[in-house]
Amino acid sequence: xxxxxxxxxxxxxxxxxxxxxxxxxxxxxxxxxxxxxxxxxxxxxxxxxxxxxxxxxxxxxxxxxxxxxxxxxxxxxxxxxxxxxxxxxxxxxxxxxxxxxxxxxxxxxxxxxxxxxxxxxxxxxxxxxxxxxxxxxxxxxxxxxxxxxxxxxxxxxxxxxxxxxxxxxxxxxxxxxxxxxxxxxxxxxxxxxxxxxxxxxxxxxxxxxxxxxxxxxxxxxxxxxxxxxxxxxxxxxxxxxxxxxxxxxxxxxxxxxxxxxxxxxxxxxxxxxxxxxxxxxxxxxxxxxxxxxxxxxxxxxxxxxxxxxxxxxxxxxxxxxxxxxxxxxxxxxxxxxxxxxxxxxxxxxxxxxxxxxxxxxxxxxxxxxxxxxxxxxxxxxxxxxxxxxxxxxxxxxxxxxxxxxxxxxxxxxxxxxxxxxxxxxxxxxxxxxxxxxxxxxxxxxxxxxxxxxxxxxxxxxxxxxxxxxxxxxxxxxxxxxxxxxxxxxxxxxxxxxxxxxxxxxxxxxxxxxxxxxxxxxxxxxxxxxxxxxxxxxxxxxxxxxxxxxxxxxxxxxxxxxxxxxxxxxxxxxxxxxxxxxxxxxxxxxxxxxxxxxxxxxxxxxxxxxxxxxxxxxxxxxxxxxxxxxxxxxxxxxxxxxxxxxxxxxxxxxxxxxxxxxxxxxxxxxxxxxxxxxxxxxxxxxxxxxxxxxxxxxxxxxxxxxxxxxxxxxxxxxxxxxxxxxxxxxxxxxxxxxxxxxxxxxxxxxxxxxxxxxxxxxxxxxxxxxxxxxxxxxxxxxxxxxxxxxxxxxxxxxxxxxxxxxxxxxxxxxxxxxxxxxxxxxxxxxxxxxxxxxxxxxxxxxxxx
Amino acid sequence: xxxxxxxxxxxxxxxxxxxxxxxxxxxxxxxxxxxxxxxxxxxxxxxxxxxxxxxxxxxxxxxxxxxxxxxxxxxxxxxxxxxxxxxxxxxxx
Numbered sequence: 001x002x003x004x005x006x007x008x009x010x011x012x013x014x015x016x017x018x019x020x021x022x023x024x025x026x027x028x029x030x031x032x033x034x035x036x037x038x039x040x041x042x043x044x045x046x047x048x049x050x051x052x053x054x055x056x057x058x059x060x061x062x063x064x065x066x067x068x069x070x071x072x073x074x075x076x077x078x079x080x081x082x083x084x085x086x087x088x089x090x091x092x093x094x095x096x097x098x099x100x101x102x103x104x105x106x107x108x109x110x111x112x113x114x115x116x117x118x119x120x121x122x123x124x125x126x127x128x129x130x131x132x133x134x135x136x137x138x139x140x141x142x143x144x145x146x147x148x149x150x151x152x153x154x155x156x157x158x159x160x161x162x163x164x165x166x167x168x169x170x171x172x173x174x175x176x177x178x179x180x181x182x183x184x185x186x187x188x189x190x191x192x193x194x195x196x197x198x199x200x201x202x203x204x205x206x207x208x209x210x211x212x213x214x215x216x217x218x219x220x221x222x223x224x225x226x227x228x229x230x231x232x233x234x235x236x237x238x239x240x241x242x243x244x245x246x247x248x249x250x251x252x253x254x255x256x257x258x259x260x261x262x263x264x265x266x267x268x269x270x271x272x273x274x275x276x277x278x279x280x281x282x283x284x285x286x287x288x289x290x291x292x293x294x295x296x297x298x299x300x301x302x303x304x305x306x307x308x309x310x311x312x313x314x315x316x317x318x319x320x321x322x323x324x325x326x327x328x329x330x331x332x333x334x335x336x337x338x339x340x341x342x343x344x345x346x347x348x349x350x351x352x353x354x355x356x357x358x359x360x361x362x363x364x365x366x367x368x369x370x371x372x373x374x375x376x377x378x379x380x381x382x383x384x385x386x387x388x389x390x391x392x393x394x395x396x397x398x399x400x401x402x403x404x405x406x407x408x409x410x411x412x413x414x415x416x417x418x419x420x421x422x423x424x425x426x427x428x429x430x431x432x433x434x435x436x437x438x439x440x441x442x443x444x445x446x447x448x449x450x451x452x453x454x455x456x457x458x459x460x461x462x463x464x465x466x467x468x469x470x471x472x473x474x475x476x477x478x479x480x481x482x483x484x485x486x487x488x489x490x491x492x493x494x495x496x497x498x499x500x501x502x503x504x505x506x507x508x509x510x511x512x513x514x515x516x517x518x519x520x521x522x523x524x525x526x527x528x529x530x531x532x533x534x535x536x537x538x539x540x541x542x543x544x545x546x547x548x549x550x551x552x553x554x555x556x557x558x559x560x561x562x563x564x565x566x567x568x569x570x571x572x573x574x575x576x577x578x579x580x581x582x583x584x585x586x587x588x589x590x591x592x593x594x595x596x597x598x599x600x601x602x603x604x605x606x607x608x609x610x611x612x613x614x615x616x617x618x619x620x621x622x623x624x625x626x627x628x629x630x631x632x633x634x635x636x637x638x639x640x641x642x643x644x645x646x647x648x649x650x651x652x653x654x655x656x657x658x659x660x661x662x663x664x665x666x667x668x669x670x671x672x673x674x675x676x677x678x679x680x681x682x683x684x685x686x687x688x689x690x691x692x693x694x695x696x697x698x699x700x701x702x703x704x705x706x707x708x709x710x711x712x713x714x715x716x717x718x719x720x721x722x723x724x725x726x727x728x729x730x731x732x733x734x735x736x737x738x739x740x741x742x743x744x745x746x747x748x749x750x751x752x753x754x755x756x757x758x759x760x761x762x763x764x765x766x767x768x769x770x771x772x773x774x775x776x777x778x779x780x781x782x783x784x785x786x787x788x789x790x791x792x793x794x795x796x797x798x799x800x801x802x803x804x805x806x807x808x809x810x811x812x813x814x815x816x817x818x819x820x821x822x823x824x825x826x827x828x829x830x831x832x833x834x835x836x837x838x839x840x841x842x843x844x845x846x847x848x
Numbered sequence: 849x850x851x852x853x854x855x856x857x858x859x860x861x862x863x864x865x866x867x868x869x870x871x872x873x874x875x876x877x878x879x880x881x882x883x884x885x886x887x888x889x890x891x892x893x894x895x896x897x898x899x900x901x902x903x904x905x906x907x908x909x910x911x912x913x914x915x916x917x918x919x920x921x922x923x924x925x926x927x928x929x930x931x932x933x934x935x936x937x938x939x940x941x
Contacts, residue, residue, distance in 0.1 A: 210928045244936040307939035654917035670925035677929020713866045721859040832908045836901045843893045
C-alpha cells in the first residue's frame with residue numbers, strides 16, 4: 001500500500017482510472033507522456049504510410065492534391081511536436097527526479113497541467129481534420145501559404161491554436177524542470193556531476209525555454225492574422241519575417257529533439273560497455289557549446305531567400321562551426337566502445353544505430369550548410385532524407401530509452417529476442433526508406449509527382465516505410481506481453497548502470513526514496529536526519545574526487561588513472577546492505593488534483609471555439625464555455641490545499657536563497673522576454689522592410705500622438721510603485737497599508753486600460769483623407785503591429801488585474817503580512833516586468 | 849523606512865526620465881525628414897528607456913539583492929531577443 005493511501009491522502013491505486021486523471025506524481029505523468037507520445041507516433045506513422053502509398057508511382061492520385069498536402073503537413077507537425085519531444089519528456093518526467101535525488105518535480109500540479117495541455121493540444125489537432133481539413137502548408141508553415149487567403153478552412157486555424165497550446169505545455173514543463181534541477185538536487189550532487197541523461201535534459205529545457213517563446217510569438221501573430229485580420233505576414237517583408245521567427249526556433253529544435261536521445265545514448269554506452277564516457281568533461285562542454293551555437297545558425301535555412309550575402313556567409317561559417325563539437329561527441333562515443341566491453345542488448349543496439357544514423361545525417365547536412373550547394377539541394381528530397389536521418393535518428397536513441405528503462409518503469413524485463421528482432425526490422429526498414437531518397441534527391445519536396453526515372457527508388461523507399469512501420473508491431477507486442485509475463489527484475493537489472501534510479505525498487509515507491517539521498521560522502525547513500533549548517537546546506541562536504549553521475553572516483557582508481565565508478569551496483573549494494581540506509585518520517589507531499597485536467601479541458605474548448613469564432617454560432621458558445629470553465633478551474637486550483645515541501649537539504653547552486661516559486665517566476669519571465677522580443681522584433685523588422693522613415697509618413701495618422709502613451713507610462717510606473725509600497729506595508733504588518741496599496745495598483749491598472757480603450761476607440765473612428773475608414777487593426781502593417789503588440793501587453797495587464805482581484809479580498813482577511821509577503825513579491829515580479837515592457841513600447845510606438 | 853525612501857526616489861527618477869523622453873519629442877528632434885537629428889533623438893530616448901528598465905529590474909524587482917545568476921537568466925532572455933531582432937533586421941539591409 002502506498003503511503004498516500006495509508007495516510008489518507010486519497011490517492012487511488014494505479015489500477016484505478018481516477019488516479020490517472022488526478023495524479024500529479026512525476027512517474028505517473030511520465031507514463032502518461034510516454035503512452036500519449038506513442039499514440040501520436042502511430043497517428044503520424046499512418047499518415048506517412050499514406051504518403052508512401054501515394055508515392056509508389058509518380059502522380060498517383062490515391063489521396064488527391066490537397067489531402068496529400070494535409071497528410072505531409074500533419075505528419076511533420078505531429079511527429080516533430082507531438083511525438084519526439086514528448087516521448088523524451090516521458091522519460092525525463094520519470095527518470096530525472098530519480099537521477100538527481102528529488103521526491104518529485106518542483107511544481108507537481110504544473111507538471112500535470114503541462115501534460116494535460118499537451119494531450120488536449122493534440123486532440124485539438126485531431127479535431128482540425130473534421131473542420132473542413134487540417135493545415136496544408138507544410139510543417140514549416142511558410143507564409144503566405146499559412147495565411148487565410150490560401151487556407152480558408154477553420155481546421156488550419158485550429159492547428160495554429162493547437163500549437164500555441166502545445167507551447168504553453170512546453171513552457172510549463174521547461175520552467176518546472178529548470179527549477180527542479182537547479183533547486184532540488186541531492187546533497188553533494190554538483191551540476192557538473194549530473195548524469196548524462198539529466199545533463200542532456202537540462203540543456204534541452206534551456207533551449208526550449210527560449211526557442212519555443214520565439215515560435216509562440218510567430219504563432220500568436222499568425223493566429224491573430226487568421227482571427228483578427230492583422231496584416232503582418234502579407235505585408236512587405238512578411239514572408240521573410242515568418243522564416244526568421246520560425247527558424248530561430250526551428251534550428252534549436254533540432255537539438256531539442258536530439259539532445260535527450262544523446263543523453264540516453266551516453267547512458268546506454270556507459271552501461272553496456274562498462275566504461276565511463278571517454279572525455280566526459282569535454283563531452284558535456286561540447287553539448288553546452290552546441291546549445292549556445294544552436295541560436296546563431298538559423299539563417300542557413302534561408303539561403304534561398306533575399307537575405308544579403310554577408311549574412312549568408314556569416315551563417316555558413318557558424319553552421320560549419322556547430323558541427324565541430326558534434327564531432328567531438330561522436331568520437332567520444334566511438335572511443336568509449338573501443339575502451340569498454342560491449343554487451344549487445346537491445347538498448348545498446350538502438351543506441352549504436354542512432355549513432356550511425358546521426359553520423360550519416362550530420363555529414364549530409366554539411367552540404368546544406370554551404371551556400372552554393374544549398375542553392376542546388378534546397379527544396380529537394382536531399383533535405384527530406386538528411387532531415388529524417390537526423391530527427392528519426394534521434395527517435396532511434398529514444399527507442400533505446402524505452403527498452404533501457406522498461407524494467408525500471410514496470411518491474412519486468414522485456415523479451416530480449418523480440419527486442420533484437422525489432423531493432424533488425426527497424427534498422428533495415430529505416431535505411432530502405434530514407435537512403436534511396438538521397439539517390440532520388442531530385443524529387444521536389446512536398447510534391448507527389450516526380451520524374452518517372454526515379455520510380456524504382458521511391459518503391460524501395462515505400463517498402464522500407466512499411467517495414468519500419470511493421471517493426472513497431474513487434475515492439476508493442478513485446479512491451480505488452482512483457483508487462484504481463486516478463487521476468488521480474490530487482491532494483492537493477494543492468495550490471496554496470498551508474499545512476500541513482502537503479503538504486504531504488506522497480507517500479508520505485510511513490511515518493512522515490514526511503515531516506516534522504518546524499519552524495520556528500522562521495523557515493524550515493526541514504527540518511528535520515530541531516531544536520532543543517534548555518535547556510536542551510538548539509539553538514540557533510542563531498543569528499544574525494546567527484547566523478548560522473550554524482551559518484552566519485554575511488555582513491556585507488558584515481559591513482560591508477562582508471563575511471564571506475566562507485567555509483568550504480570556499489571551504490572545499490574550500499575543501499576541494500578543498509579550501511580547508510582535509514583527510513584525517514586517526514587512531511588508527505590500531496591499527489592492528487594483534479595484541476596489541471598479541468599483547466600486544460602477548458603483550454604481545449606476555448607481554443608476550439610476561437611478557431612471558428614468568425615463564423616459565430618456554436619463557436620461563440622464553445623469559447624464562452626471554455627473561458628468560464630477555465631475561470632472555475634483556476635479559482636478551484638487556487639483554493640485547493642496542495643502541499644509540496646521544498647527539500648530541507650539540497651544542492652542549489654547557482655540559485656541558493658531563491659525559493660522555488662520565485663525561481664520559477666524568473667524562468668517564466670525569461671521566456672516572456674523572448675515572447676515580447678519576438679513581437680517587438682517583428683515590428684522593427686517590418687519597419688526596416690518597409691522603410692524606417694517612410695513608415696511614419698505612409699502608415700501613421702496624425703491623430704496617433706504621444707500623450708496617451710505618456711499618460712499610460714505614468715499610470716504604470718505609479719502602479720509599480722504601489723506594489724513596492726504594498727511590500728513595505730506587508731513588512732510592517734500593516735494590513736491597511738497592504739490593502740490600500742494593492743487596491744491603488746488595481747485602480748491604476750484599470751486606468752491604464754481605460755486610457756488605452758479611449759485611445760483605440762478614437763483611432764478606430766478617425767476619418768481623414770489618408771484614412772477615410774479609420775485606423776483599424778487591418779488598415780495597414782503599422783496599425784496591425786501597434787494594436788497587436790500593445791494588445792498583448794494589455795492582455796498581460798488584464799491578467800495582473802485578475803490576480804489582484806484574488807489578492808485584495810485575501811489581504812482584507814489578513815493575508816500577506818509578515819513572512820507571507822512573498823506572494824506580493826511574486827506578483828510584483830510579474831507586474832514590474834509588464835511595466836518594463838511598456839517602457840520600451842512607449843517610445844517605439846508613440847515617439848519614434 | 850530606508851527602502852521606502854529608496855523606492856520613492858526611484859519613482860521620482862522614473863517619472864522624470866519618462867517626461868524627458870516626451871520633452872525630447874516636443875523639441876522637434878524626432879524629425880523624420882532630418883535623419884541626423886532623428887537618430888540622435890532615437891539614441892537618447894532608447895538609452896533613457898534602458899536606464900528606466902534597469903532601475904525597475906534592479907530595485908523594484910530586487911535583482912540587486914538576488915544571486916547574480918538570476919540577473920544572468922534575465923539577461924539571457926534579453927540577449928536572445930536582441931540577437932533575433934538585430935540579425936533579422938541586418939539580413940535585409
